[in-house]
Amino acid sequence: MIxxxxxxxxxxxxALLRPGNTNCAGCGMSLGLRWLGEALEGNAPYLVIxxxxxxxxxGAFPTTSYGAAVAASTFASAPAFASGIASVLAxxxxxxxxxxxxxxxxxxxxxxxxxxxxxxxxxxxxxxxYDNEIYGNTGGQRSSATxxxxxxxxxxxxxxxxxxxxxxxxAAHRIPYAATLSLAHRDDFLGKVQTALETRGFRFLLMLxxxxxxxxxxxxESIELVREAVLCGLFPVYEIFDxxxxxxxxxxxxxxxxxxxxxxxxxxxxxxxxxxxxxxxADQWTRLESLEWEFPADPSQEQLxxxxxxxxxxxxxxxxxxxxxxxxxxxxxxxxxxxDPPQGPLVGRRMKGSADEVxxxxxx
Amino acid sequence: xxxxxxxxxxxxxxxxxxxxxxxxxxxxxxxxAYPITPQTEIIEVLSDxxxxxxxxxxxxxxxxxxxxxxxxxxxxxRAFTASSSNGLAYMTENVFCAGYYRLPIxxxxxxxxxxxxxxxxxxxxxxxxxxxxxxxxxxxxxxxDLVDTILMAFRVAEDHRILLPSIVxxxxxxxxxxxxxxxxxxxxxxxxxxxxxxxxxxxRAESPSTIGGLTWPNETEKQRRDIQSAMERVxxxxxxxxxxxxxxxxxxxxxxxxxxxxxxxxTVLIASGxxxxxxxxxxxxxxxxxxxxxxxxxxxxxxxxxxEVLAAIGxxxxxxxxxRNHSPGSGGIFWQEVAATLQPKHEALVQNxxxxxxxxxxxxxALNGVIDDLTRRSSATDPIWKEVAA
Ligand SMILES: Cc1ncc(C[n+]2csc(CCOP(=O)(O)OP(=O)(O)O)c2C)c(N)n1
Ligand code: SF4
Numbered sequence: 001m002i003x004x005x006x007x008x009x010x011x012x013x014x015a016l017l018r019p020g021n022t023n024c025a026g027c028g029m030s031l032g033l034r035w036l037g038e039a040l041e042g043n044a045p046y047l048v049i050x051x052x053x054x055x056x057x058x059g060a061f062p063t064t065s066y067g068a069a070v071a072a073s074t075f076a077s078a079p080a081f082a083s084g085i086a087s088v089l090a091x092x093x094x095x096x097x098x099x100x101x102x103x104x105x106x107x108x109x110x111x112x113x114x115x116x117x118x119x120x121x122x123x124x125x126x127x128x129x130y131d132n133e134i135y136g137n138t139g140g141q142r143s144s145a146t147x148x149x150x151x152x153x154x155x156x157x158x159x160x161x162x163x164x165x166x167x168x169x170x171a172a173h174r175i176p177y178a179a180t181l182s183l184a185h186r187d188d189f190l191g192k193v194q195t196a197l198e199t200r201g202f203r204f205l206l207m208l209x210x211x212x213x214x215x216x217x218x219x220x221e222s223i224e225l226v227r228e229a230v231l232c233g234l235f236p237v238y239e240i241f242d243x244x245x246x247x248x249x250x251x252x253x254x255x256x257x258x259x260x261x262x263x264x265x266x267x268x269x270x271x272x273x274x275x276x277x278x279x280x281x282a283d284q285w286t287r288l289e290s291l292e293w294e295f296p297a298d299p300s301q302e303q304l305x306x307x308x309x310x311x312x313x314x315x316x317x318x319x320x321x322x323x324x325x326x327x328x329x330x331x332x333x334x335x336x337x338x339x340d341p342p343q344g345p346l347v348g349r350r351m352k353g354s355a356d357e358v359x360x361x362x363x364x
Numbered sequence: 365x366x367x368x369x370x371x372x373x374x375x376x377x378x379x380x381x382x383x384x385x386x387x388x389x390x391x392x393x394x395x396x397a398y399p400i401t402p403q404t405e406i407i408e409v410l411s412d413x414x415x416x417x418x419x420x421x422x423x424x425x426x427x428x429x430x431x432x433x434x435x436x437x438x439x440x441x442r443a444f445t446a447s448s449s450n451g452l453a454y455m456t457e458n459v460f461c462a463g464y465y466r467l468p469i470x471x472x473x474x475x476x477x478x479x480x481x482x483x484x485x486x487x488x489x490x491x492x493x494x495x496x497x498x499x500x501x502x503x504x505x506x507x508x509d510l511v512d513t514i515l516m517a518f519r520v521a522e523d524h525r526i527l528l529p530s531i532v533x534x535x536x537x538x539x540x541x542x543x544x545x546x547x548x549x550x551x552x553x554x555x556x557x558x559x560x561x562x563x564x565x566x567x568r569a570e571s572p573s574t575i576g577g578l579t580w581p582n583e584t585e586k587q588r589r590d591i592q593s594a595m596e597r598v599x600x601x602x603x604x605x606x607x608x609x610x611x612x613x614x615x616x617x618x619x620x621x622x623x624x625x626x627x628x629x630x631t632v633l634i635a636s637g638x639x640x641x642x643x644x645x646x647x648x649x650x651x652x653x654x655x656x657x658x659x660x661x662x663x664x665x666x667x668x669x670x671x672e673v674l675a676a677i678g679x680x681x682x683x684x685x686x687x688r689n690h691s692p693g694s695g696g697i698f699w700q701e702v703a704a705t706l707q708p709k710h711e712a713l714v715q716n717x718x719x720x721x722x723x724x725x726x727x728x729x730a731l732n733g734v735i736d737d738l739t740r741r742s743s744a745t746d747p748i749w750k751e752v753a754a
Contacts, residue, residue, distance in 0.1 A: 044569035048435070058577035069567040071438050072576025073431065074457050080428035084394055084435020084443070085567070087419045091392045091441075096569040114431070117424035 016040065021057050021065035026219025028209030028226070029054060029130045031183050033101075036128070037067070039193035044068060045097045046089070048082040050111060051075040052103035053136045053211075076110040078102050079118035082125045090124060097197060098125040104145035105135045108164050119173040122201040128181075129166070129204075132211035140214040148280070151268045152214070158268045162280070167240065170204045174243035181207040182237045184227035188249050192239060208235045216265030228260035233281045236288055239297065247297035248288065257281060365549050365613065372507050372539035373402070375546050376472050376532075377409025379514045380444050382554040383470070384418050390560035391440035392417030396432025398425055400451040401484045402536040403474040407446060426451040430458035430471075437467035438575065440566040442518070446472035448536060452490045453478060456497075462529050463498030464587070465575060466565065466594075468521035469529040470514065471499070475637070476536040477722045485723020486536040488637065488689040492665075492697045498591045500530040500598060501666040503636040505618075507546040509663070510534050512609070512617035515549070515557060519605045522561050525597050531666075535638045536723070549613060557612045595667035602664070620664035621672040625651050629658030631739055632680040634673075634702055636662045639688055639719070639726050646731045657735065662698060670705045677706070682713045684738040686731075687747075688720040695747035716747035724752040 016037025023030045047070045049055045055072045058064045073081040078100040086098040107115060107129040115127065134152050135141040141154040144164040151158050170178045177199045179192045196203040208229055210222035217225060229235035233252030240246055257277050261267035370378070384393030397407035397420050410420045418441075421432045426447050433443035447455055452473060462469050473491035477483040491501065502517060504510040510532065517530035534540055549557075567575065579587065599620060610616045624644055626632060635643045640661035647659045660676045662669070677683060683706070687696025694700060699716035706712055717734050720726040730752045737748070 044572075046439075046567060046569055055577060058574045060578040060580060061583050064572070064574035064577055066574050067572045069569050069572060070574040070577075071435070071567060072574070073434075074427075074461055076427060077431035077434075077458060080396065080423060080431025080458075081435035081438070083421055083423075083428075084396065084432040084437070084441075085439045086435075087394050087421060087432070088391055088436050088439035088441040091394075091417045091419060094569070113424055114428050117428060120424075121421070 015067050016045075017057070018065045018067055020059075022059055023053070023057055024211070024213045024219070026210065026212040026217075026222040027053070028132065028183055028207070028211065028222055029057065031223070032128075032130050032181070032207050032209060033057075035183075035186065035189055036099075036193060039190045039197070040097070043097060043197065045099045046071070046082075046085050048073050048078045048085065048098070048100045050078040050100075050102050050106040051137065052106050053132075054101050054103060054130065056137060075106055076114050078106060078111060079114045079123065079125070079127060082127075083118050083121070083123045086123055086125045100125065100127040102127070102129055103136065104129060104131040104133060105143045107131075108144045108166055116169075116173065119170060119175050119202045119204070122175065124200055124202070126196050126203045126205065128207060130207045130209035132209040132214060133163070134211065134214045136211050136214050149268060149277070150266050152266070167206060171240045171243040173202070175202040175204060176200065176242055177239070178204040178243070179206070179239035180235065180237050181205050182226055182230050182235065182250065183207065183210070184223050184230060185237060185250060188237060195239070214266065217263055221263055225260060225263060228257075228263075232257040232260055233285050234260060234277075236284065238288065238292070241297050245295050245297040246288070246292040248292050252285065255281070365547050365553060367545055367547050369543050370507065370546050370548070371405060371541055371543050372510055372534050373405035373474070373541065374409055375507055375511050375548065376446065376514060376534070377406040378548055379511050380406070380446075380470070380472070381410060381413040381415075382549065382551055383515065383518050383558060384413075384442055384444065385415055385551060386554045386558045387442040387561045388416040388418070390562065391442075391566075392419075393442040393444070394419050394421065394432065394436035395443060395445050396421045396423040396429035397445060398423055398429045398447070398451065400426070400448045400476075402476055402540045403446045403448040403451070403472070405540070406472055406474070426455035427458055430455045430462060430469075433469045434458060434462050434465065434467060437462070437469055437563060438465070438567050440561070440563045442522075442561040443467070444470040444472070446474065448474040449476035449478050449484075449490045452494065456494065459494055459499065460497045461576075463591070466527040466591075467529055468518070468527055468561070468563070470517045470521060471529065471531045472514070473531050473533040474536050474540045475533050483722050484536065486538055486637075486688065486720070487722055488533065488687075488697075491531055491533045492689050494531065495666060495697065498528055499666060500528055500595075500664070501533065502531065502664050503533045503662070504539065505636070505638055505640050505661060505663070507539060507544040509618050510539060511546055511548065513663070515554065516602065516605050516609060516617055518558055519608070520598065520601050522559070523601050523605075524562075524564060526594050526601055527564075528591065528594055533637070538638045553612055557609060598664075598667050599669060599672070618663055619672075620662075620669040621676055622661040622663055623676040624659050624661070626658035626660060626676050626678060626680070628656055629678070629680050630656040631658075631682045631684070631735070632677055633657070633659040633684045633686065633735065633738070634662060634698065635659065635686045636665070636698060637688060639686060642726060642728060643686070643731055646728045646735065650732075650735065655739075657739075665698070665701070668701045668705070673702065673705050677712070680712060682715070682738050682741065684715050684717055684734060686717045686719055686734065688726070690718055690721055699747065713741060713744050715741060715744045717750050718747050719750045719752055724754060726752050
């Protein structure tokens with residue numbers, strides 16, 4: 001009697017993402033979903049997916065590529081739908097995780113208010129944004145997640161504005177857990193999903209999601225591209241606890257984003273002036289490292305700071321001062337990089353070459 | 365059952381809470397709630413309720429209010445919310461989604477003028493913009509009718525032959541803010557009247573399925589036709605529900621169409637909401653003077669009760685449809701429906717009057733003016749705007 005034409009199903013629970021789905025070759029979302037399924041370890045989730053490539057993934061009625069209970073939501077509403085589901089599961093003692101799987105458009109743009117509200121209410125759900133930095137579903141228009149200088153179908157000469165810092169926004173909500181996911185760092189990825197699953201309240205995961213179709217890149221290079229993005233510091237891999245304790249999981253190994261941008265035709269101006277991009281990356285790391293230094297995730301690290309502040313005189317002033325301004329490259333202390341680097345989690349706090357150098361170079 | 369002096373809003377909030385609590389033996393209840401004048405008191409009452417198994421989620425917008433209801437209903441709970449005016453407009457995208465997903469959500473619409481410019485007074489234009497959504501729509505004319513209709517709405521919406529959400533509308537301020545004596549049922553009575561909510565297509569983690577993926581034209585057409593068929597089953601299900609209501613509460617609720625003095629009437633007025641109450645007094649007076657005049661109040665707007673309207677109109681020669689709403693470029697929205705219903709009955713003259721737009725106070729004198737115009741008419745003209753007291 002009910003309209004079963006909205007409802008596709010299968011009796012057997014298999015992989016979270018089944019074979020034969022319609023994702024483009026090399027789509028980051030495909031691997032992300034596979035790993036998510038692995039991390040769930042048979043813990044059957046409720047997925048809420050707004051309008052985006054991720055719902056097209058399901059394919060056409062009456063089949064579905066998802067081996068899970070999935071509700072498609074309207075574009076802006078995934079966290080609202082999920083709040084409703086999570087509320088009812090909680091009152092009935094159901095322990096299954098509720099997970100939003102959304103693109104950057106549904107997260108940074110149209111869904112921002114809904115997302116913010118669900119985070120503020122600390123709803124018991126996991127929100128995963130697969131960030132392909134464009135509106136993929138509608139053919140590759142800009143979003144507020146599109147990086148500066150990137151060409152999209154609505155920014156033919158390159159985007160003028162910087163990418164929105166969604167992690168900072170989510171951290172400002174003081175949610176219990178926020179982390180970035182790299183498709184080139186499998187253990188880190190699985191571990192973070194595990195942490196998210198073990199945490200209660202609102203959890204936000206941001207995954208850089210290669211989109212060969214929109215990035216104008218080679219499908220077989222997708223994972224390599226993510227690795228490059230992480231290694232040059234463009235996509236920092238880190239986690240934030242309670243919005244105020246930071247841990248950087250992977251340190252950059254190079255300052256040059258060249259390997260990353262040159263393999264994607266969407267980067268126009270940036271490829272001709274990579275130093276500007278480099279300066280941005282340096283700014284980002286200065287900010288992130290100051291935060292990690294001031295507010296480490298590991299309490300023992302805080303203690304270590306105390307000891308360091310007493311024993312390492314030259315770096316003391318610079319390190320104990322609160323950041324004057326986010327993204328202020330002058331925070332970098334040369335004295336510190338000349339020191340014998342402190343051991344343990346502090347190794348590699350700064351990128352090779354100071355941010356000041358990069359910034360100066362960019363101003364030529 | 366206890367008789368209390370309550371505002372319409374308070375009564376509505378109370379009855380939603382009773383209906384929600386009545387589902388404690390199943391998956392419980394939930395609501396996404398967001399304030400707007402003149403609806404606000406409803407969500408305040410709800411937020412103040414202690415449910416055995418229920419949650420009122422204080423969302424950031426009406427769009428999310430309906431979003432939460434959709435999620436809750438998909439998880440098998442009884443879901444409800446309330447809004448008005450721009451809130452309903454803002455909610456619209458998810459209103460459609462709830463209907464297409466066949467979720468038996470109940471939405472209280474406290475009718476208010478859409479803006480800006482801002483005007484908080486009654487006008488049905490807000491909920492009527494949702495007339496093309498797959499939702500049942502009821503317009504109440506009194507506090508008691510409101511209470512009864514909310515209970516009936518849950519019952520019909522959740523019936524497996526229907527599974528469609530339902531809007532119960534009331535006139536802003538005239539019902540929402542005025543205190544009137546009203547009978548509020550006891551929890552045990554509501555428990556008896558409302559079966560536990562059983563959502564046959566609720567999501568279950570253990571059986572993978574996707575609701576709302578891609579559909580092709582043929583499936584979409586089937587889905588829309590299924591909705592139409594369900595709509596066509598509503599009158600019979602409503603009647604059954606009324607029988608059951610009567611046996612539980614000891615009185616019969618108003619039905620889809622409420623005729624008054626239509627027997628042998630040559631002139632029939634049609635109205636809805638509280639305007640119909642005022643009109644009843646006017647009709648009664650004119651009947652006393654020997655005029656062959658009657659009226660009908662249309663309570664159920666969706667599905668539009670064509671059969672009942674035709675039967676109630678009988679052989680009337682002149683029909684006047686009074687609308688407190690306006691579809692620019694066309695006319696009154698009830699009039700459009702009545703005109704479409706009467707199409708095969710060419711001989712009747714159907715005239716539209718638009719009154720009380722933006723909350724203008726429709727008093728007996730203005731209604732008498734409408735009747736005078738109608739009874740003198742030999743042919744219908746474009747919708748007539750009748751100015752009323754501010
Ligand atoms: C309210 C509304 N506006 C616009 C659209 C059209 N639309 C569907 S998906 C989409 C873009 C989605 O982009 P994103 O969230 O980044 O996900 P992606 O497609 O890249 O996977 C748009 C604009 C819509 N479905 N709903
Ligand atoms: S357009 Fe991009 S995000 Fe969408 S399916 Fe293709 S590769 Fe994936």
